[in-house]
Amino acid sequence: MMARARLEPVPVLAEEPKGARTAMVGLAGALCGMMSIRCSSASAGQLASLMLGGDAAENPSMIADALGELCNMVAGNFKAKISNLADHCMLSVPTVISGEDYSLQTSSPAEIFQIPLTYLGELLWVSLTVHE
């Protein structure tokens, strides 16, 4: 809505999320986990440009901030739509990672829900990690 971009869902993919930009927002309280958005640098730049105007795509700081804010909004709206979560689950401030060579490990068993989407022909993953 804020980027006025339409992302299309794709069938479940066997591949793991990839891309050089990852935004994460932590959830704590009635639900503990993390919401993340991962995409390519090009996609992140395009989204930032749509949200902020033309030259945002050239500014790494603005790209990171835009992607973090998108993740914040996805997490916030998810929380608002789940009964009992809105009042009993807090969100962290967004964190954005630049780069592809990393792996995430959780300290406790967790379920991961991944939604692959396409935007301008590229894949973007929205993932929800829920700790038991």
Next chain:
Amino acid sequence: MKKLKVLIVDDSSVMRKIVERSLRQAGLDLGEVLEASNGAEGLVEVQKGAWDLILSDINMPAMDGLEFLKNLSGLECAKGVPVVMITTEGSEARVVEALSAGARGYIRKPFTPEQVKERVAPLLGGVL
């Protein structure tokens, strides 16, 4: 027509720009637009002059939006200035708390310029 003086309080520089853009797209004739990255900075800016509108996030470091609202109520220079909260916060309790603390409206992210206009226009005395 008088240009509006607006203060935008949000810890995200991206969101501050989006809010300003949305206000302009909603048809507001903006004069001075100042920004603050948390409630404490917002209180400093508020005391610098006469404001027509303040928009504030809730979840911010240093001083959150609710604390900012509560402190605003004690400032003579902020009396009568409409404050609208713009936030992802979905808690009904927080909404009620913000309205009880003096917020005149509440916009949930994501939002469109049209939604901003709907919330803000009635507070500006027919400027739009």
